[in-house]
Amino acid sequence: MTTAAEKEFLLFTDPYKKFGEKILLKISHTLRVKDLCVDIAKSLNMNQDDVELSALCGLLHDIGRFEQWKRYGTYNDSQSVDHGDLGAELLKERDLINAFSMTNHNTILNAVKNHNKYRVPQTLDDRDKLFTDVTRDADKIDILYLFAEGFLTSRLHGAAISESVYQSLMKQENICTRAIKTKADVVAFHLAFVFDLNSTRSFEIVKENDYVDKMIDRSMGETTNAELKTQLENLRKHIDRYVADKTRR
Template identity: 30%
Template sequence: MKQADLDYFKRWFKEYIAQYYELPGDGIKPILLKERHTERTCIEIVLVGRKSGLSDEDLLLAETAALFHDIGRFPQWKRYATFIDSASEDHALLGLDVVSRHKIFAGIPPEERELICEAIRHHNLRELPTNLSQRQYLFSGLLRDADKLDIWGLVISELEGRGNLVETLTGYIPISNSFSRDILAELMEGEVPYYSSVRNRNDMILLRLGWVFDLNFTMSCRLVLERNYVERLCVHLPVRSELQEVKKYLIAYLKNRAKDRS
């Protein structure tokens, strides 16, 4: 794959999503939200990939995967007016349908095409399958990290009052002083919580915090620490001793991961 291929993909992406700018009412806002998320995820994946020692050729593949990872969000919103997969369709599979129908990757080698498509397929799963090849794991893991890094920043901006699209992202979630003990237990066991356990905003924040256990690259852990994502999320939780313990545990986990030389 060459830089010219990526340049073509970027032009195609812009032309493709332009059709969704014409959606009625406030339909443009969710479209712009996902367009900008895509742009930032591309930046994140190149940052993490370069710091992790990927070759220039692999960085092109990684950025292509990031560029198309949420392409399914646009038809999803047009058809269902939601980004909630459980209330519509799996947006990763919708995205694979888009690239397949339009034969976007017809001009690149089959092995590169497969790596990109598998990364898209796996980016929104709770965890990666265990039967991936080393190369599939590399690109799928990198995309998942980059996606999370930007979503954390977006969620924090919303919580800090610099946005107004929380319900667009997650659907309506009630605000409460309570939180799920099941989610808390999963976090203290080093596990990523299940969406099915989420009942209120505190639960959703805790779930987002649990994503740290799914980070695949040392550089990703370092960026979470540098950006103070854990602290900036935890400040929006109730002041409870058990939640403070979770915060300490997460930061200690990240610091330990950040020591790796990989």
């Protein structure tokens, strides 16, 4: 990883630090995502230039978050702006992207813009899709880590997982944010990240770190709702089997 790009990132984020803890959390998330991108890129036998490009996509994926927090005081895209779109716009408009790289602009912009989309647009060419997929995987793995270790929580109370959301998970489908109705759906939404992972290495990281089981254990401890407990145990078995299949070589 080029330390020059990392320095540039820290220079960019520095003025936002006055907005507090939430900004620092995004900086640390970004640095972990960058490392995960390197891990995944190496597992795909990318050459050194492409490993560095993957690292750069990870480093820039949430560049829109800082301006989002400054302008709207929230990280909730539906209440403010799509932070992937905003990030790509900022990189282009402010000519910021040149500070990080003089080449591969489209690949970087596509990874930033599409890292948070429900689906990757089919219009991306194979190379741009590859770097977008690496970035999406790394981002999702770090969010699973944050939930598994209790840094993010959904504060479960009351309602179980909505039937339509539960059925989507059982069909191994990604959940659309519009489908979220209950706090338990938020947990389900994040568990479903597993179904959107691409690389074998990504599944290995999830398995090695027990992210799914840890997330489910935490949720079980937060609820007394019997229906939800049953749903979570069913999902545990279902997702563990899916991850086991994806890591079987």
